[in-house]
Amino acid sequence: MNDDKTMSWFEWAKAHSDPRVAARSSEALDDLLVLDVSYASFGGLTASSVLAELGARVIRIEPPGGDPAREFSPFGLMHHDTGLAYLAEGRNKHHITLDLEVDEGREIFKKLAAHADVIIETFEPGFLDTLGIGYRQLRDINSRLIYAALHTYGQFGPKAREGRQASEIANQAYSGLIYINGEPEDADRSPHAVPTKTGSWYGWYAEGLFAAYGILAALLYRQQSGRGQMVDVSGAECIMKFIDYNLGWYHMGGGVKERLGNYDPSVFPYTFIQCKDGYTFMAAYNEEAFATLMEIIGRPELTQDPRFSTFMKRTSYESEEALQRILEEWSLQYTVDEVIDKVGEAIAEKEGRAAAVVTGKVCRPSQTFEEQNWWDRGVFRKIQDPVYGELSLQGPVWKMTGTPPRIKWVCRPVGADNEAVYGRLLGLGPSDLQRLRAQGTI
Amino acid sequence: MDAENYFDWTEKLFDPDNVFAKPEALKGIRVLELCTRVFGPVTADLLADLGAEVIKIELPGVGDLMRYVAPRGFFYKNISPAFTHMNHNKYHVAIDIRKPKGAELLKQLVARSDVLVENFRPGTMDRWGVGYRQLKEVNPRLVYQANSGFGQWSAYRDRPSYDATSQAMSGFSATTGFPGRPPLKIGIWIGDYTGALFATLGILAALYARNKTGSGQMIDVSQGESLIRIQDWTWLLWSLFGKERRRVGNVDVAMVPSGVFRAKDGFVAVSAVDDGSFQGLCDAMEADELQDDAEMESLSGRLKDENQEKIYARLSRWVAGCTVRQVEDAGRRHGFSAQRVASARDHYDDEHLRFRKAVWEFEDPLYGPVVEYGPGPKFSETPGRMRWIAKPVGFHNDYVFRNLLGLDSEAVKALEDEGIVGAWADRIGAKPPDDWDGQRGRIF
Numbered sequence: 001m002n003d004d005k006t007m008s009w010f011e012w013a014k015a016h017s018d019p020r021v022a023a024r025s026s027e028a029l030d031d032l033l034v035l036d037v038s039y040a041s042f043g044g045l046t047a048s049s050v051l052a053e054l055g056a057r058v059i060r061i062e063p064p065g066g067d068p069a070r071e072f073s074p075f076g077l078m079h080h081d082t083g084l085a086y087l088a089e090g091r092n093k094h095h096i097t098l099d100l101e102v103d104e105g106r107e108i109f110k111k112l113a114a115h116a117d118v119i120i121e122t123f124e125p126g127f128l129d130t131l132g133i134g135y136r137q138l139r140d141i142n143s144r145l146i147y148a149a150l151h152t153y154g155q156f157g158p159k160a161r162e163g164r165q166a167s168e169i170a171n172q173a174y175s176g177l178i179y180i181n182g183e184p185e186d187a188d189r190s191p192h193a194v195p196t197k198t199g200s201w202y203g204w205y206a207e208g209l210f211a212a213y214g215i216l217a218a219l220l221y222r223q224q225s226g227r228g229q230m231v232d233v234s235g236a237e238c239i240m241k242f243i244d245y246n247l248g249w250y251h252m253g254g255g256v257k258e259r260l261g262n263y264d265p266s267v268f269p270y271t272f273i274q275c276k277d278g279y280t281f282m283a284a285y286n287e288e289a290f291a292t293l294m295e296i297i298g299r300p301e302l303t304q305d306p307r308f309s310t311f312m313k314r315t316s317y318e319s320e321e322a323l324q325r326i327l328e329e330w331s332l333q334y335t336v337d338e339v340i341d342k343v344g345e346a347i348a349e350k351e352g353r354a355a356a357v358v359t360g361k362v363c364r365p366s367q368t369f370e371e372q373n374w375w376d377r378g379v380f381r382k383i384q385d386p387v388y389g390e391l392s393l394q395g396p397v398w399k400m401t402g403t404p405p406r407i408k409w410v411c412r413p414v415g416a417d418n419e420a421v422y423g424r425l426l427g428l429g430p431s432d433l434q435r436l437r438a439q440g441t442i
Numbered sequence: 443m444d445a446e447n448y449f450d451w452t453e454k455l456f457d458p459d460n461v462f463a464k465p466e467a468l469k470g471i472r473v474l475e476l477c478t479r480v481f482g483p484v485t486a487d488l489l490a491d492l493g494a495e496v497i498k499i500e501l502p503g504v505g506d507l508m509r510y511v512a513p514r515g516f517f518y519k520n521i522s523p524a525f526t527h528m529n530h531n532k533y534h535v536a537i538d539i540r541k542p543k544g545a546e547l548l549k550q551l552v553a554r555s556d557v558l559v560e561n562f563r564p565g566t567m568d569r570w571g572v573g574y575r576q577l578k579e580v581n582p583r584l585v586y587q588a589n590s591g592f593g594q595w596s597a598y599r600d601r602p603s604y605d606a607t608s609q610a611m612s613g614f615s616a617t618t619g620f621p622g623r624p625p626l627k628i629g630i631w632i633g634d635y636t637g638a639l640f641a642t643l644g645i646l647a648a649l650y651a652r653n654k655t656g657s658g659q660m661i662d663v664s665q666g667e668s669l670i671r672i673q674d675w676t677w678l679l680w681s682l683f684g685k686e687r688r689r690v691g692n693v694d695v696a697m698v699p700s701g702v703f704r705a706k707d708g709f710v711a712v713s714a715v716d717d718g719s720f721q722g723l724c725d726a727m728e729a730d731e732l733q734d735d736a737e738m739e740s741l742s743g744r745l746k747d748e749n750q751e752k753i754y755a756r757l758s759r760w761v762a763g764c765t766v767r768q769v770e771d772a773g774r775r776h777g778f779s780a781q782r783v784a785s786a787r788d789h790y791d792d793e794h795l796r797f798r799k800a801v802w803e804f805e806d807p808l809y810g811p812v813v814e815y816g817p818g819p820k821f822s823e824t825p826g827r828m829r830w831i832a833k834p835v836g837f838h839n840d841y842v843f844r845n846l847l848g849l850d851s852e853a854v855k856a857l858e859d860e861g862i863v864g865a866w867a868d869r870i871g872a873k874p875p876d877d878w879d880g881q882r883g884r885i886f
Contacts, residue, residue, distance in 0.1 A: 009569075009575070010595045011595075012575060013594040013660070013662060014595035016660070017594075017595075018595075026655075028651040029647060029650065031654070040715065040716055042674065068715075068741065071742060071745075072715075073696050073745070074679055074685075074687070074695050074696045075695060075696075075745060075746075076746060077683060077685075079682055083675070084678040084679055084682070085674050085675040085696060088675055088677070088678060125448065125449070134448075152781070153794070154798060155456070155820075156452035156453045156456050156458075156798065157794045157797045160794075164770075164773065164779070164781075165713075165719065165773065165777060165778060167700065167711070167713035168694075168697075168700065168713065169694070169711040170711050170713060170779045170781035172711065173709075173711035174782075176785060176789060177630060178702055178783045179709075180629035180630065180785075181629035182626065183623070183626075192691065194702070194709065195709050196618065196619060196626060196691070197701070197702050198618050198628060199618040199619075199687070200617065200674050200676065202672070205636075205674075206636075209636075209639045209640070209643065209672075212643055213643055213646065214818070214819030214821065216643065216646035217467040217646060217821075217824070218467060218821065219650055220467055220646065220650055221824050223650065225465075227823060229821055229822045229823035229824065230455060230456075230822040231821055232452075232819065232820040234798075234820075237815070237816075238818040238819070240789065240800060240815040241488075241815050241818050242484075242630050242635035242636075243786075244524060244527060244631065245513055245524040246527075246785075246786040246789070246815075247527075247786055247813055247814060247815055248518075248524075248527050248814060249513050249523040249786070250790055250813075251790065251812065251813040252516075252812075253516050253518060253523070255514065257513065260629070261627075264627075266511050266512055266524060272610070279610075279624060279625055281606045281607055281610040283604050312515050315514065315515065355602075358602045358603065358604045358607060359607070360603070360604075360606060360608070360610035362610040362611075362616055363611055363612070363613050363616060364613065365617065365673070365677065366680050367613070368611065368613035368670065369613075369681070372597075373592070373596055373597045373598055374670060376596075377593055377596055379670050380670070391678065391681065391682070392677065392681035393677050393678055393681065394671050397640045397644075397664075397667050397671050398647075398661055399593065399594070399595075400644065400648065400659055400661050401661075402651060402659030402660075403648065
């Protein structure tokens, strides 16, 4: 392509991956049918959102009364009878209802499963198996089926047998994330100085993203082998992959990673510091960058201070506390933006490691939302949904030059696609549906 | 019909003792990793877990700077556990791709690879003549993953970004922690890890598409954008209701009750969101006053401010009088979710995790017995696996150069003399264990 020669990399990358023109390109997963039968779980919903953004045809199967996940919403706030969390993860999904606990419902589910490439479920382990519609039974109907089951304790092993319930917070707690997150206990045992969960539902998002990862890997294997399989996803175990050196350090040297608030056990400064009007991230941990930062705050002599003179000395708890105080004595004189500007000016004159003074404004959600850059990048977008109206929410992450993701609609009401889906896939006509509706099956 | 107990059946289906008897999902996928620190290496690591052949290309000598990030300065046999944690099953080579001859070697590798992952500042690879535009000429099937703080064409593309930059700017930190306290920097590099997971998803989807079309593509993933994506209802609360999401500590305000509470001997997470679980929890707490309150029977009632307060106060009081074990036992008996806030020590001794190989003990050819977290999802047909942990800089040079580039030891020596390729510097973090015999762990 001759535009390769005339455009800068940045222009080229934008021209070929701008989400605003995504609809001109094909979709990576548009040959796939996914059944998402997840229940009261944003793990399952996140997994199917990923596949739906990348082009899969996703059918959400809810019980006739709707998935309880539709009710999860801050302070119970609803928009068109739908919780805000569900609106965020209903994207591109068709919504049908089906009662899996009656015979006819199970028969219908089997017929749908025969057409499906992927099933996602989040019930207690063995629940669908007991109903005769688990992987053990469905693989006989459809040997190409990829069946992903999400649960904190997984589908096998001692704790799976104990019948423990799964939850978002259990995923976080079991993973080790909560143990190492938060302020260290103080002398007063303050209520805030405790192991702390993340604000957003990381226990579910990590589980759902890892489920999509398992599903996609299984699809790649199926492309060459023709065979499906079962994928067992514990959100807790998935987050463990992200708990830094937790296990290795303990095994190799007996160290246990403990919570340190905004400090860091391996590099410093690498912290949030308070300014006049808020907080900023501030990092300058290699020797050269630390010297730059000490110049910026007008304390160049501190690079010779025995508490701070080497990378290693700066990472003792006492040094980190002392340095935090020194940095804030300076930063509290300025606004966040002023601090960030001062750093920007100073590092513009430095090169290499001396320029590695890194900042980042700690934004409240409204500040993040108002940042134009995220809108330009399609991270936030405004969608006109035929049912839910105009909504502004988070867009897909990937900018892709070949098969970009997209949002087609935001959500659908409970059972809104019954006619279309049952008619198209199973040939059920209006009178069949009328009968099923009367029985409460759909 | 199926008489066999479900859990007996699943144990056989997944058969954790026989992982190596089964095929791998990503066998035959070759990945070139040109990354340092966390975001890039974790992306490639997630592929290596499932059987991809990852060739990690570092700068000769010092290598990936993550090698020198060590908890409290702790190194084990000259390697940091922070580095081994995100570098499994990889082949370590060292090439200076900034030099023309190094770039040429990279292109030869690209011609025979499926995926390239890089996390340089946007435009760097292009400037060196080995960006996506140049490499797709060499291999149109290439999936080129570009990881960066803000994206390849963001207004902030030139701004340096660490993990905590993304936590700060995405709003993730502002909503974590307690009211009246500072926003909390999450105790893990959550922007790097989450970004890496998204990058991996993009790569897998692109490989799936490539198998249908024959064409590769470039994928651009940013740390901060990844964290924005996963903040559930935060954005709609603002855009629809003009309400700011605030720090609320250890309780959930969108489903009640769910949170972390202090017990007599530690901390425990409790969740009883659906109606049945909530009744179970009330039974366990003997909380008649909650059970008798008709408004509390439905989630919408429990979500009301005054009811949330009542429930969380009652639950905190109950947990405070129990041990963690008592709360966990009550959860099982009464049907709600209860889970100890687990540490590394808890994981290390956990039979369930050991059985599932979520905690995986194995013998590394160079470092001996090691324990690492195993691959995330468990697969019935193509389980992921742990083979070895990270190696010194350039440890697999001979193996990769001979097998993939057809270079004999004389040719490698000549490139070494020119500084195009090389091995480790004499530095802790980069070099083999002190007692290394020059052979252990080498492969031919």
